[in-house]
Amino acid sequence: MDPSTEEKIKEAARRLFMQQGFEGTKTRDIAKEAGINLALMNYYFRSKQNLFDIIMLEHMESFVKGIAVGFNDTSTSFDEKIRFYANAYIDLLTLQPDLPLFIMTALRSNPALITERLGVKKMLMTSHFMQQYTEAVAAKRFAPIPPMHFVMNLFGLTVFPFIARPFFQAMSNITTDQFNAMMQERKQQIPHWVHAMLEVRP
Amino acid sequence: MDPSTEEKIKEAARRLFMQQGFEGTKTRDIAKEAGINLALMNYYFRSKQNLFDIIMLEHMESFVKGIAVGFNDTSTSFDEKIRFYANAYIDLLTLQPDLPLFIMTALRSNPALITERLGVKKMLMTSHFMQQYTEAVAAKRFAPIPPMHFVMNLFGLTVFPFIARPFFQAMSNITTDQFNAMMQERKQQIPHWVHAMLEVRP
DNA sequence: GTCTATAGGGGGATAGAC
DNA sequence: GTCTATCCCCCTATAGAC
Structure with a gap:
């Protein structure tokens, strides 16, 4: 079964944060990498900082x-x-x-x-x-x-x-x-x- | 004798880039830390990227x-x-x-x-x-x-x-x-x- | 839950006066 | 060489339709 949207966002964020750090990673990149829309990231995680901390x-x-x-x-x-x-x-x-x-x-x-x-x-x-x-x-x-x-x-x-x-x-x-x-x-x-x-x- | 303006900018940039990385450092922070104006940074170094590379x-x-x-x-x-x-x-x-x-x-x-x-x-x-x-x-x-x-x-x-x-x-x-x-x-x-x-x- | 559209602010770089 | 003012893009976050 496909990973949930929440998990797809986390996977993309893990990859990008790890390679490019917090400031170097743009929320748009996370959304594109996860194959979803930018707004969904905030729907699930409220903010970029919160996603990073998790x-x-x-x-x-x-x-x-x-x-x-x-x-x-x-x-x-x-x-x-x-x-x-x-x-x-x-x-x-x-x-x-x-x-x-x-x-x-x-x-x-x-x-x-x-x-x-x-x-x-x-x-x-x-x-x-x-x-x-x-x-x-x-x-x-x-x-x-x-x-x-x-x-x-x-x-x-x-x-x-x-x-x-x-x-x-x-x-x-x-x-x-x-x-x-x-x-x-x-x-x-x-x-x-x-x-x-x-x-x-x- | 006082350090030159060029050297003051480099000193400030060294400190900030080292502590916060390229993306984490803002050109405005470098200018403030060096005690000069933002425009002077570009006058001496053309761009943030160029200053970082040097x-x-x-x-x-x-x-x-x-x-x-x-x-x-x-x-x-x-x-x-x-x-x-x-x-x-x-x-x-x-x-x-x-x-x-x-x-x-x-x-x-x-x-x-x-x-x-x-x-x-x-x-x-x-x-x-x-x-x-x-x-x-x-x-x-x-x-x-x-x-x-x-x-x-x-x-x-x-x-x-x-x-x-x-x-x-x-x-x-x-x-x-x-x-x-x-x-x-x-x-x-x-x-x-x-x-x-x-x-x-x- | 998922999208489009956009608000709102911050950022790098430059124009132009002095 | 040094400043102020400003352009303009890009970024995060949200509003609101579906």
Whole structure:
């Protein structure tokens, strides 16, 4: 069955907002892309800003909760969680490569979004994964990487290539397919790299 | 002596474009921020787009050439270049934290910019630094990290925290000063982390 | 629910005086 | 070089017919 008109508008808006940002996207473009009339957008969503906020929140939830669930699974080990994270995120970003840049841009102009509407702090820094991290490094004889640096490294190794993809593709003349193949390689490597960093003495 | 009118306009435009993007910045805002009249902007720069392009290219040059020079210094070792890079870039990004997001956003809508106007490929992938990398890993008994992954990791560890700063500050409730202090710590750690990753067997 | 038509304002750019 | 005033397009949002 055909998607509802409301859903067609949201799909078009998702695509356009993600590629061109809030100011760069015109309501006329959304209507045309959705194959409907301009007035219908306001009928369903009242205003462009409201439509953007709805889409933004949905994206942030998929972005944040995608990790949160796996990170709080008490049945998996620390290493398993790292493998899970790398796999899940690289798959997510391969399908939606513009997601990180979109979210970070929106967060810069409205940092309160992530604190108010999503319990990011609770979901990540106090997660079962971070508890396991603390236990893992406590067993070592030397002071470990502070948790925040560890999280920055793990996320950076995973997300940054997607954010800087135009830069890397220009550097190496690779196609998007080849880029995606490289990201598949990273699924295997990131757990090893993270593990090696944990052995570094400060 | 006072900055020239032309320079005042560029300074205002740099600030606003960096914070709010091309579409989000209004010519009237630039004029007000520069303390001059709207018409003067067109007198000096002909159009908003032209002004943006000029500023964009200057930023990309500082961003890319900042590395290129150090990476092609034949008098420094591989390890020294990594230390130099981490220091120089973290200092640059501490002063201009919005620079990476600004450049990546502009590159997404116009990827040709970086290939046409700047010889990125030559400057980085064929640099003296990458030659030293190849030599360093050739001495090992096992297949090394492919050069492209190595570059992604090095840049990701350095640049990503600045891109995702709103996210990390929300996660940990740290102030901007505390965030900057953390980035100073990374200057020391990044060379160690990179070194540890090079020892990983695939 | 879906359309056409249009109100109403903001935006980039320019004309022309000084 | 610098200003004021203004053109004219395009954008968001709404009125009102069907």
